[in-house]
Amino acid sequence: MEPLFINLAEAFTGWMISLGLDPGWAEAVLLVVKWIIVVTIITVNIIILIWLERKVSAFFQERLGPNRLGPFGIFQTIADAIKLLTKEDIVPSAADKLIFKTAPMFFIVVAVMLYTVIPMGKGMQVINLNVGLLFFISVGSLSTIALLMAGWGSNNKWSLMGAVRSVAQMVSYAIPLAFSLLGVVMITGSLNLQDIVLAQDKWWFVILQPIAFITYFIAATAELNRGPFDMPEAEQELTGGAYTEYTGMRWALFFLAEYTNLVAVSALMATVFLGGWQGPWLPSWLWIIIKTYAIILVFFWVKWTFPRIRMDHLMSFSWKVLVPVSLGNILLTGAGIYFCRWMGWC
Amino acid sequence: MQEFNLELMIKELEVLMGDKLRIGSDQFFAVLNIESNMLTVLMTKLRDEYGFNHLANLSSVDYGEEFELVYHLYSIPDNKKLLVKTRVPRTSAELDSLITIWPTADWQEREVYDLMGIKFKAHPNLIRVLLPEDFEGHPLRKDFVMGGRS
Amino acid sequence: MLESDIYTVNVGPIHPSTHGGLHAEAIMDGEIIENVIVHLGYVHRSVEKIAEGKTYQQYVPYTARLDYLATNLPVLGYCQAVEKLLGIEVPERAQYIRVIMAELSRIASHQIAISATGIDLGATTGLMYGMRDRERIMNIFEMTGGQRLLSSYIRIGGVAADIPDGFIPAVMSLVQDIPGMMDEYNGLMTGNEIWAARMQGVGILTPETAIQYGVTGPNLRASGIAYDLRRAEPDGIYHRFEFDIPTRNGGDSLDRWQVRIDEIGESGRIIEQALEGMPNGEISTRVPKVLKPEPGKEVYHRIESAKGELGYYIVSDGSSKPYRLHVRAPSFINLMVLPVICRGGVFQDLITNIATLDPILGESDR
């Protein structure tokens, strides 16, 4: 089972070369195919995820959740998608139309780009970048711009407030997010995600870097705009925040992008802290899925338990707690590495 | 403040107010009927010297020629109670606002203005509170004609 | 120095957190609230004018629609006011049933307050737990009064019908579960650090301001004043029961929230005692079909409703219909303090403050 997808890819390139294609071009075609597969996986995955979140949140609240369409209501999301697709696309007359229309597309494109570097199995990756982690962090923070575009383009106070809040929040939380990953980078000495996974064959980094794991989890929740940090949306306060004016599929794109981000961030977390695709018995690509979903369930659990944090508390928590703690963690890691070298352990 | 005594208070007020004040009582309350121009004086006294710190209810009744303003006063926490009434003529329905004595009179006076059409002098924000701003008439007046069910 | 402008944000009347049709116009300087202007009247149904066209009995169902979340309390207040006006005595058994129904309503109302605060602050699960527990009270109301929300079960002279079979066990089991419910609300929300941070020191209402503005009910008690009309001016049989008046001293949102949770427990105690002490007998006095109080007689009767001091001022002209009926609605008066406690806070505090003041718009707009 293990090399299933790699064999498939090799067979595909081999078949194309046998058709008389230059090996370089064959690689390029394979890249496109990989992209299409990734996008398909994302879409299917999101349909499952939305259903899962509704179901899980219902169970936390002693409800049943969707249960009418298909077994356990699994087709509910598809029905919702059809509804959203057929809805009227309303663009407010006072909106900045170009920005308003491009914001959701920008958001989803940025979200999908994250998947290029995530190792989805042993040797399975769209592009094996040697600065994969850096790419992930920098592209991940681009989604701020999409939210700002949505808030500004809507020309609505609620949207603008949501957008301003989310920009402040995401900029502040990107720092502890990056800092908490630095510890891992210091240990492995590489920004390549495959290398980071391979470095965890003995010890997962969650054991070596527990503080970084927690700070990363919190910062990631904020970066994902998920409860209790769902400031940009905050429907009880901002009636929908940056998304207030969006309808139909445009609104759905934001929704999709958020879930896409959720999966990407969870997958990165599994890769960096939980040993990535490494694991016994099962094939590597199944392990990463299991780990990612486990993290996603924890995200759901947190969201459906906690109330929303206040904006000023959120900011002070980032700057006064998370940033110092993650900086301290870097210091500790550096000291630890020197200590190990001094003792001759590594 | 010395021990509160309702009779004593009424006597003192009677001396002070003279013929502006008529004392009455019903089954539940001691009633002070005061002329509307002395209302704020009386109320300030009641709050400051006799400890009626809780203006529970402010309402108005339409008696044709005159409107009656009704103030139910209580004190927290010792729970003494008093009813103060005053009347204003329909033709010039206007009297002093109590908002400086009890801020709670604010919306209650606005409600009386809104529904009964009595104006309160020196009220800083005397606009309709329950009905829309462009509503015509004051529905709690007895001569208000109501529309039927369509 | 950058120049900043003041701008307004209209919270409501269509907004997820305004508990009906409240329209709060927030005047803001950045995230800081400079002032709040409250616009009311979106649910105005002119109940006071309607009263002048209905007989005393006919008006009973209208009162249920004032505070529709604690339906038996406004009905109880009205019926007691009319009984006072006419000098009607209510039989013992009816008194006990009334107390049980009133306290159940109070619990139901506080549970809504708790649930709504939960969802307003983003704790959706808190909403569901509160509603789940409230459902049991609704079932009891359905069992006794035939309607879940607006049963108009209490009538002038007593109650509409005797309690059905299964009432006492249902109430008993509910009362026994109340401590568990309170633990759950406290565990999920009160003890939560995020929750505490959002509520502590938010919307502080000093006792002086509270009295000046006529604030009553749990909001007043959260400011440290143990003033409860069930104790201060007990009508009916409240003096027979042992219960505490929960108070807090800070007057902030967390205090208001905790007072409500504590009051659920106290109401549970009262219900337990009322169930034990309930005698057999009549459930209603014989009341004439047409009620005609003495002309010129008037009454102001107030009870401790779930939201505060609920008063009815009724003037009779000797006919079968009230000459004038005025409702002193606690929500209306409590809302007056909203701008005072919001000033200087951030925008999110406005939502917290509305939630913890717990206004009910059916009552405030009338």
Add this chain to the structure above:
Amino acid sequence: MNGQGLIKGLAITLKHFFQKEITEQYPDVMPELAPRFRGCLRFEFEKCIACGICVNSCPNDVLSFETEKRDKSKKKKLLSYTIDFQYCMFCNLCVEGCPTSCLSFDHDFELSQFKREDIKMIYLRPEGLDEAQDSPADQEEQKDKEQKQIAAMLKALQKSPQKVLSKLLEGEEDINILSELIQSDQKTAGKIAELIVKDKEKAVKVATGFINKDRKNRAQKGENGEGGDKDV
């Protein structure tokens, strides 16, 4: 503090995750309704005596009916009965007031209609109802009943004339005059009793007539200087 509260909250939600769900599966599983539940208001035409108590007790003018005068008896004939259900407050006052319990609430709570007009429920007089009510035997029975009522009224009138008369003549001060008259005069008593049962309005007229006559007599006597109180 310091995160304990957060963990406690997580523990509570996790506990509920594995508990049984409480959702009611309406409409697949219909809810269990209490016997007193008030759903839709129903009307039984046969039982109605067109007394109008329901219409008078309704707070929101939901109920209305049309009647026709019967030829012989004083009773009215019900033609149609309308429940304008959109205004109903489900307060149960009409059901409680109805003397023949022809109104009742059933357990049907799915009351929404596609059109506003469809909410109104109009009950028309079912065919074949007339014969049953107007049969001669029925009339005989009615007469019998009336006679009995008159006898009972007479008894009550003689026993405590004050009470009966004060009910009849609300607000009248000089009931004493008439009550004395009734106790002394059998014939007048019988006449008034019959009138009370058959036609209340006429009874009131006759009774006030008696009183006024007496009052005049007394007034004259008073003027003649025989003393007595003038206020009467």
